[in-house]
Structures are given as structure tokens and as C-alpha cells.
Amino acid sequence: MCLAVPGKVVEIRDAVGVIDYDGVRIEARLDLVDASVGDYVIVHTGFAIEILSEEDAEESIALWKEIEAYADKDGKE
Amino acid sequence: MQTKTERNNPAAIAELSRRIALLAEGRGHLTLMHVCGTHEHAIVSSGLRSFLPPSVSLVSGPGCPVCITPEEDIGRMIHLAEHGVTVTTFGDMVTIPTTQGSLADARARGADVRVVYGIAQSLAIAAQGTEVVHFGIGFETTVPTSSVALEARPDCFSILSVHRTIPPALAFLHEAGIAVDGFIDPGHVCSIIGTRPFEPLARRYKTPHVVAGFEPGDVLMAVYLLLVQIAEGRHDVENEYARAVRPEGNVIAQAHMERTFESVDAPWRALHDIPGSGLAIRRTYREHDALWRHRDLLSSFSWEPRHDDADCRCADMLVGACSPRDCPLFGSACTPDSPIGPCMVSIEGTCNIAYKYG
Numbered sequence: 001m002c003l004a005v006p007g008k009v010v011e012i013r014d015a016v017g018v019i020d021y022d023g024v025r026i027e028a029r030l031d032l033v034d035a036s037v038g039d040y041v042i043v044h045t046g047f048a049i050e051i052l053s054e055e056d057a058e059e060s061i062a063l064w065k066e067i068e069a070y071a072d073k074d075g076k077e
Numbered sequence: 078m079q080t081k082t083e084r085n086n087p088a089a090i091a092e093l094s095r096r097i098a099l100l101a102e103g104r105g106h107l108t109l110m111h112v113c114g115t116h117e118h119a120i121v122s123s124g125l126r127s128f129l130p131p132s133v134s135l136v137s138g139p140g141c142p143v144c145i146t147p148e149e150d151i152g153r154m155i156h157l158a159e160h161g162v163t164v165t166t167f168g169d170m171v172t173i174p175t176t177q178g179s180l181a182d183a184r185a186r187g188a189d190v191r192v193v194y195g196i197a198q199s200l201a202i203a204a205q206g207t208e209v210v211h212f213g214i215g216f217e218t219t220v221p222t223s224s225v226a227l228e229a230r231p232d233c234f235s236i237l238s239v240h241r242t243i244p245p246a247l248a249f250l251h252e253a254g255i256a257v258d259g260f261i262d263p264g265h266v267c268s269i270i271g272t273r274p275f276e277p278l279a280r281r282y283k284t285p286h287v288v289a290g291f292e293p294g295d296v297l298m299a300v301y302l303l304l305v306q307i308a309e310g311r312h313d314v315e316n317e318y319a320r321a322v323r324p325e326g327n328v329i330a331q332a333h334m335e336r337t338f339e340s341v342d343a344p345w346r347a348l349h350d351i352p353g354s355g356l357a358i359r360r361t362y363r364e365h366d367a368l369w370r371h372r373d374l375l376s377s378f379s380w381e382p383r384h385d386d387a388d389c390r391c392a393d394m395l396v397g398a399c400s401p402r403d404c405p406l407f408g409s410a411c412t413p414d415s416p417i418g419p420c421m422v423s424i425e426g427t428c429n430i431a432y433k434y435g
Contacts, residue, residue, distance in 0.1 A: 006321075029197060031225045032330040042268065042321055045167075045215075046195025047222045049330065050268040050321050057320035064083035064298070071092035 084294030112140035113263035114425020123293035136397035143423035158188035166212035203234035224333035259303035271326025391418035
């Protein structure tokens with residue numbers, strides 16, 4: 001039910017966006033987000049519900065990188 | 078944007094698993110609960126539980142909207158369909174059994190029951206002049222899509238709202254005495270409502286929360302972050318899914334919800350009435366509230382509550398008190414082809430997922 005998949009906004013016509021999933025394009029309503037062409041959005045039941053932001057995720061990414069680095073180092077020892 | 082990076086590096090996953098085992102040592106048995114069918118799917122399909130030590134249980138709470146929709150409301154939709162109204166709903170709701178059969182049975186008898194992927198399809202049917210009632214199921218992720226439909230005030234269109242909200246359900250579980258050491262909060266519900274609604278819960282019940290995304294690595298990271306909080310004696314709300322969840326949530330979506338719905342006490346199938354967990358359509362939009370718009374048709378609706386099969390353990394399943402294999406019906410009398418309880422019907426039901434992936 002709450003499955004939602006990230007895709008890239010490639011075109012906007014009024015409140016409808018064309019969302020690209022690695023070449024497969026579907027339409028989704030954009031009423032719930034202030035999205036621009038080029039943004040990655042999460043689409044749920046035909047509506048974009050949020051714009052993805054790697055900037056906001058910096059802390060999570062840093063933690064993963066720390067764990068990854070530790071795992072790599074461990075593997076080489 | 079890369080949507081999968083370190084989160085599916087096997088070496089990082091193994092390291093995370095090792096850290097989880099270390100943190101869990103000497104802490105007795107720990108029960109962590111998620112409340113999302115999509116989380117359960119990610120956990121089971123990836124074999125994620127095998128990356129956890131035996132002392133850490135990852136259980137599934139009431140996170141399947143189809144499973145918790147009261148039978149009586151499905152009965153109302155069947156009643157409307159059998160009285161000439163076109164009804165639209167999401168896929169797996171069609172086969173949920175009730176004492177009056179399912180929506181699929183009604184369709185077999187000639188009623189116009191249509192499966193839609195989203196509410197925009199229901200609006201398109203109504204735009205052709207067909208009287209449509211859309212079954213408004215789902216948690217906060219889906220609610221704003223219903224709001225957008227209501228605000229368009231479309232002709233020939235109404236919603237029967239059985240929408241429910243997650244934070245009151247978590248409070249209910251605590252009040253019911255369910256022993257949970259930490260919650261994995263549902264990522265896409267939180268994309269809408271943000272992380273803040275969980276803060277009073279974390280404080281009041283002294284339980285850590287981590288909002289998680291839907292890749293197996295996201296869930297494993299959430300388990301790790303919960304165990305760090307437990308080890309440090311903290312009960313905060315942390316956000317593992319910051320790429321899609323802001324603390325304040327999606328304020329545009331929240332404004333749509335606020336304009337169209339108000340909180341009410343509401344029943345959850347197999348559970349009880351949960352205070353403030355339902356969303357009723359505001360009076361301003363009552364022309365598009367199926368309960369008002371079709372009140373004459375619904376005045377002839379009656380409902381005989383049944384006692385669920387005594388052996389069916391869906392009620393326990395929905396509060397994380399048992400797992401599918403604890404149920405005597407699982408896999409024998411109750412299968413996806415011939416389900417007894419809602420947990421086996423929905424593709425997000427814990428039993429259905431367990432059956433599919435063995």
C-alpha cells in the first residue's frame with residue numbers, strides 16, 4: 001500500500017508530471033509537491049508525495065560510508 | 078541520483094549485522110516492531126531476520142491498511158455496489174472475506190466493482206457521468222490523494238473514508254500493554270506527517286523510534302540505530318530515511334488533509350476502537366462523503382457482526398503478539414487462495430508474505 005518508487009520529473013504539464021524510471025515514463029499528479037523538472041520524486045498511488053534530497057540524507061550517507069570503510073578495512077586485514 | 082549505494086554493499090551489511098549482534102549481547106530478549114506491510118515485505122523477501130541475533134525479534138504491527146479495514150465498511154461498499162453504484166478500490170481489498178462475501182463476489186453477481194491504481198482513475202470514471210464511490214483506505218501516505226480529489230468537488234463522485242492514522246495506533250499498542258523495545262516508523266507515512274508526531278510517543282512511553290526507508294539495508298540500519306539508543310538508554314525519534322522524510326513532513330500535503338478531514342475515534346478490524354485514529358470527511362465536503370451522499374441507499378444497510386474463526390490469530394498478528402507459524406490455520410486451512418483472516422488476503426498481510434516467501 002505505501003510502496004512508493006523514486007523517479008525523475010522530466011516534464012510538467014499543469015499539475016501532472018511525466019516521471020522517468022530508467023526509460024519507462026508514467027504520469028503522476030504533482031498537487032502535493034512543489035517539484036521542478038529534474039527533481040527526483042517518490043510516487044504513491046499516482047501522486048508524487050515527496051521530493052528526494054540526498055543533501056538532507058548526508059548524515060545517513062556518512063554513517064553508511066563509515067560502516068563500509070570499516071568493513072573494507074576489516075576485510076583486508 | 079543514485080538510489081542504491083552503500084545500502085546494498087554486502088560487506089557493509091555484514092558489518093552492520095556484526096555490530097547489531099554486539100550491541101544485543103547481554104540485553105535479554107528485545108522486540109522491535111515495524112508497522113508497515115512494505116517493511117515486512119522488504120524484511121521477508123531479503124531474509125533480513127537471518128542477519129539478526131536470536132535475541133532480537135523483528136515483529137510486524139498493524140501496518141496493513143487492507144487488513145485493518147472493518148468488515149462492516151466492506152459490507153457498506155458491497156451494499157452500494159449491489160444498488161447500482163460503481164465502486165472503485167485498490168486491488169487486494171476486492172477479495173477480503175466478510176459475512177456478506179467479498180467485493181469480488183458482488184462483482185461476480187453483476188455489480189460494477191473496479192480496481193484502480195490510484196484515485197485519479199476513479200475521478201476519470203466519474204467524469205464520464207458514472208456515479209462512483211471510491212473506497213478511501215490507507216494511512217497518511219494515501220490520505221492526501223483523497224483530499225486532492227475532494228477539493229476538486231467532482232460531480233458523481235464520493236469517498237467512503239476508512240482512512241486511519243498511525244500515531245494513535247502506536248499509543249494504543251502501548252496502552253494495551255504490548256511489550257515493544259523500539260519502533261521502526263513507516264517511511265512514507267512520515268514523508269507526509271514528518272517525524273515530530275512520534276516525539277510525544279517516544280517520550281511518554283520511553284521507547285526509541287527510528288524512521289526507516291524500504292530497502293533491506295534501510296531496515297537493518299534502523300535496527301542498528303534502535304539498538305544504539307537502547308544501549309545508551311535514549312528514547313529519541315531518529316530518521317534513517319532523511320532522503321525522503323523531513324522533520325516537519327510534507328506541509329503541502331498536510332494542508333490538503335487538514336482542509337478535508339477531521340480526526341474521529343475509529344475501529345480497526347481485529348482490534349478495538351482506537352481514539353482519534355480515523356479520518357472523517359469534513360462537513361464542507363459532505364456532498365462527496367459517501368455516507369452522506371448515499372444516505373438513502375445506506376439506510377437499508379444492516380450488518381450482522383460475526384465472530385471471527387476461533388482459531389484465526391490475525392488479531393494477535395496485528396499487535397505483533399504472534400507470528401504466522403503460531404497459527405494452527407496457517408498454510409493448511411488458510412492460504413492465499415482460500416484465506417480465512419485478512420492477514421492472509423492482503424499482499425501486505427504478514428501471513429500472505431510469510432506464505433509466499435516460505
